[in-house]
Amino acid sequence: MxxxxxxxxxxxxxxxxxxxxxxxxxxxxxxxxxxxxxxxxxxxxxxxxxxxxxxxxxxxxxxxxxxxxxxxxxxxxxxxxxxxxxxxxxxxxRIPGQTLYHRLPDLPLPYDEARLLALKIADALCDLHRQNVIHHDIKPSSIMFRATGEAVLIDFGLSHHDHLPDLLQEEFRVPYGTAPYMAPERLLGVRDDPRSDLFSLGVLLYFFTTGVRPFGESETMAGMRRRLWRDPYPPRQLRADYPPWLQEIVLRCLEIDPVWRYPTASQLAFDLTHPDQVKLTARSERLKRDPLSTVLRRRFNGNPINERSKSAVAAQVASSPIVAVAIDVTEGSSELNEALRITAERILKTSPSARLACLNVLKLGRVTIDRTLDEEGNNKHVGRLVTLKHWAASLKLDESRLTAHVLEAVDPAGAILEFAEANHVDHIVIGARQNSLVRTLLGSTSAKVAAEAPCTVTVVRLPWRASEDGGRGEPSDDRSLPAI
Structure with missing residues (x-):
């Protein structure tokens, strides 16, 4: 033909x-x-x-x-x-506008502008990875933005789909991609790890906030292989005012071994959304690269990439969920909160890489002027943050896996649903008390969350108690969690 x-x-x-x-x-x-x-x-x-x-x-x-x-x-x-x-x-x-490449003359960008760009890209990667696809060519010219602000990933010729044949893997023995953005494991033939995209996004964020590519412009295979054992200069060495929380995020993305990076794009997006809650480690204060002894150990002690770190797309995403637990702090909620703690603990035990977000909704009046201090003169918001962290203390989670959030809203259920959607929450754990006339007429927070959430929801309910007059079992106080 x-x-x-x-x-x-x-x-x-x-x-x-x-x-x-x-x-x-x-x-x-x-x-x-x-x-x-x-x-x-x-x-x-x-x-x-x-x-x-x-x-x-x-x-x-x-x-x-x-x-x-x-x-x-x-x-x-x-x-x-x-x-x-x-x-x-x-x-x-046809996506209107230009790719992110046209911003290169503007580098370095203001830190918060770069954070918001990276957040939109991380959101896009989260969506892509949940469709079992790894992009493998994240760079400025592969990223566009809709008029409504969302990042659009283009050019999927180097991508890997977990449920389709990988022709590039089958037919070629050299890695294809854009050298400055290529993850170390790609040089070893690994194409099924979604954390490779997070490394590339880390390169982009480093570049957009310093004006310098972390691994230079080298296109030679020898130059590329150095990233198997050599880490980049910390951004704070290049810019003295570089925020510690941002260096923590960037250097975690650029870890040589994928096991030390963010486990999922959704967890990276979570930190980019909440920079004030990023758990700082020694990465955040570094001013120098790793010592020569560490580099030589990586160089001559065999494959520096942990074999156990290799992971198929779906398995990696599933093993590292974001779990949100809605906690009530009103008087009389301790028994229900203990049941929530037990449920959360069981869920976290099955997912060692899971991240826990503790939520409480500070309910606002629709027409009244709300007071920020309680009867004792203490800030309500701060007090509830302290209570959430106290609730989570018995779980003994690493600080990098735990955050606390007090949401101020008229509609508690709507606030929880909005948080879940914005932060790619995979599982919501919420408590509900028993039925009452008020709940029957107005509906419950837990019922609305369970009906409308874009993810799995576990509703924890206490057993009904017998009424004081010795009659048939009656429901206890109906305040649905966490409407306060």
């Missing part, structure tokens, strides 16, 4: 080609139109002429397999694909 002629005005499977908007190393992008599609779209066509890199064909096959399976606001919508028998192509949504 004859090939299509790729030129303006040509018709390929009902798509009319307009102008060529980009010529890349592996493919060209064309604006196209077709009856029935009102949105702006692009057709991506691989370069397959004489002398082209065969990896371009294989990477395009990967993109053809992966793109149609992706959903959500963080990836471009795929409208159609054509095979190599006639004309290979994919037709995708």
């Amino acid at each position: 004859a090939k299509f002629v790729v030129q303006p005005g040509a018709n390929i499977d009902g798509f009319t080609l307009g102008e060529c908007v980009h010529r890349g190393g592996m493919a060209t992008l064309w604006s196209v139109t077709r009856d029935g599609i009102a949105a702006p779209v692009l057709m991506k066509i691989p370069r397959v002429s004489e002398g082209e890199d065969p990896a371009a064909i294989v990477s395009f096959e990967m993109e053809q397999m992966i793109l149609p399976k992706l959903k959500g606001i963080n990836v471009p919508h795929c409208y159609a694909a054509g095979d190599f028998a006639r004309q290979a192509y994919v037709v995708i949504e």
